[in-house]
Amino acid sequence: IVNTNKWRVFLFPFFARGHLIPMTDFANLLSTSHPDIEPTMVVTPGNTKFITSSLGKSNSSTQQPVVQIVTYPFPSIGLKPDVETIGIGKLAESSAIDGAFHMARPGQEQVIQHYKPDAVIADMKFPWIAAIAAELRIPCLFFTCSGSFSILLYRCLSRMRANVVGLHDHVTVLGLPGREIRMPVLELPPFVLAEENNYAQYVERMMKTLGDAFGVVVNTYRGLESEYCKELEKTLARRAYFVGPVSVSCATDQHSVLGRGGEGETGCLRWLDKKEERSVVLVSFGSQSYFRSMQLHELAMGLEESGQNFLWVVRGVDQSEQWMPEGWEERIGDRGLVVRGWAPQVAILAHAAIGAFVTHCGWNSILEGTAAGLPMLTWPLAHDQFINEKLLVDVVGCAARLWEGGERSTTDMKSELVPRTVIAQAVSRFMEPKGEYSSVHCKARELGAVARSVMAEGGNSVSDLSRLISDLIDAMQSNTCQ
Ligand code: UDP
Numbered sequence: 001i002v003n004t005n006k007w008r009v010f011l012f013p014f015f016a017r018g019h020l021i022p023m024t025d026f027a028n029l030l031s032t033s034h035p036d037i038e039p040t041m042v043v044t045p046g047n048t049k050f051i052t053s054s055l056g057k058s059n060s061s062t063q064q065p066v067v068q069i070v071t072y073p074f075p076s077i078g079l080k081p082d083v084e085t086i087g088i089g090k091l092a093e094s095s096a097i098d099g100a101f102h103m104a105r106p107g108q109e110q111v112i113q114h115y116k117p118d119a120v121i122a123d124m125k126f127p128w129i130a131a132i133a134a135e136l137r138i139p140c141l142f143f144t145c146s147g148s149f150s151i152l153l154y155r156c157l158s159r160m161r162a163n164v165v166g167l168h169d170h171v172t173v174l175g176l177p178g179r180e181i182r183m184p185v186l187e188l189p190p191f192v193l194a195e196e197n198n199y200a201q202y203v204e205r206m207m208k209t210l211g212d213a214f215g216v217v218v219n220t221y222r223g224l225e226s227e228y229c230k231e232l233e234k235t236l237a238r239r240a241y242f243v244g245p246v247s248v249s250c251a252t253d254q255h256s257v258l259g260r261g262g263e264g265e266t267g268c269l270r271w272l273d274k275k276e277e278r279s280v281v282l283v284s285f286g287s288q289s290y291f292r293s294m295q296l297h298e299l300a301m302g303l304e305e306s307g308q309n310f311l312w313v314v315r316g317v318d319q320s321e322q323w324m325p326e327g328w329e330e331r332i333g334d335r336g337l338v339v340r341g342w343a344p345q346v347a348i349l350a351h352a353a354i355g356a357f358v359t360h361c362g363w364n365s366i367l368e369g370t371a372a373g374l375p376m377l378t379w380p381l382a383h384d385q386f387i388n389e390k391l392l393v394d395v396v397g398c399a400a401r402l403w404e405g406g407e408r409s410t411t412d413m414k415s416e417l418v419p420r421t422v423i424a425q426a427v428s429r430f431m432e433p434k435g436e437y438s439s440v441h442c443k444a445r446e447l448g449a450v451a452r453s454v455m456a457e458g459g460n461s462v463s464d465l466s467r468l469i470s471d472l473i474d475a476m477q478s479n480t481c482q
Helices: 017-033 045-054 088-092 094-101 104-115 129-136 148-163 198-212 222-235 247-251 254-259 267-273 293-306 328-335 345-350 363-371 385-396 420-430 438-454 460-477
Strands: 007-012 037-043 068-071 119-123 140-144 170-172 182-184 215-218 240-242 280-284 309-314 336-340 354-359 376-378 399-401
Touching: 007 017, 007 104, 007 460, 017 037, 017 045, 017 119, 017 140, 017 247, 017 363, 017 460, 037 045, 037 104, 045 068, 104 129, 119 129, 119 460, 129 140, 140 198, 148 198, 148 222, 148 385, 182 385, 215 222, 215 460, 222 240, 222 385, 222 438, 240 460, 247 363, 267 309, 267 336, 267 345, 280 345, 293 309, 293 328, 293 420, 328 336, 345 354, 345 363, 354 363, 363 385, 363 438, 376 385, 376 420, 385 399, 399 438, 438 460
Parallel strands: 007 037, 007 119, 037 068, 119 140, 140 215, 215 240, 280 309, 280 354, 309 336, 354 376, 376 399
Antiparallel strands: 170 182
């Protein structure tokens, strides 16, 4: 690590890509926003390569990354070698919390005590880092990879658990500002039903830690969910900074947008170059979700029947590809492209040929979609994705549900198969800009302009980032952590 006279800010991203990516963008932003701040990303060995390819390069001839990297665990702590690939869903199982994630603590503690940074910014899934920072009397901020609406809703749900009775109930979420939010229990995180479980306690702990911390950094923008940002600022955080969508800054850096993951393939961008403006639907479900073969088969048939151009990112399929309907690829020809594995999503979304986005509603995908001004067709699968869908469809109005009927659930085993005809009709109707979804298309374009303006000079998110940096420098200079 380079020894400089700069303020050393250590960032602790959670292991999963949906957390690593926005925090890397944020670290890049920090480093370019103030010459005296030197961010360092503290990551596990399995994520080092991924992150190296995603960091911006300095302008100097050395082309050194402007953000430093420290890798942990130190060999002795026993954090599982494959911790990066353990789904966040596994957190719901108490053994995984204790066995995999809490195991990170000693390694993080060693890093902080060894390097003695001037401040730390940790993913909110590592609430214990606050106590480690407090021992050194350095400021500790938490970075959230979900929006204000979903954080507040989780807080309400952890308080309401006792009132939620049956799996097939609908609940009105108590304690949120603005309009009434009502959701089926099946679409809420499973911890709301359990009388007492570790995950609910973990959520409560996270919320308390957010409130006690020096500040909370939220990857969102006021233009998307202003009422909820205000509420979060008023009732949850000591200091709140809304600095997103952080992907916008990365989208302007070709190196990091294409290098993400080191495997990002660019052939699909050339394929898009040949398509007409707004004529292709991107179908992608994030970095963690996998469909059963049967659902992949229906989706393939649905996309074929829709008659639309599509770019479909398929993850985790087995070699035999039994899901693929016979003769499908020949029939589709050049109308569709399947990307297997990892795609340069931000670059794809920004391409003029993309007209809509079928998304699982991961928070990053949503921010990236709104920043590109794209209307979204929602297909949530787990975690906070149904909550994000609720915000987009019923509050903001820049998206529509792909499927309203049938049983949907945050637990895959309880969800029904979405049939091909539903997919085909939803996609073809949604791609019609002057059709029944014209107001959704309009709202999406409007939001795109807002998202880009908040990240431009003088924009809200840029001023929140400056405020964050100046508050932090004040605290570091005066040696206070509160
Ligand atoms: N992503 C990507 N290429 C892929 C799949 C995902 O670049 O093939 C990125 C995507 O742009 C987003 C992140 O991975 O930044 C996924 O985060 P999100 O919150 O959308 O979903 P999660 O993976 O956490 O479910």
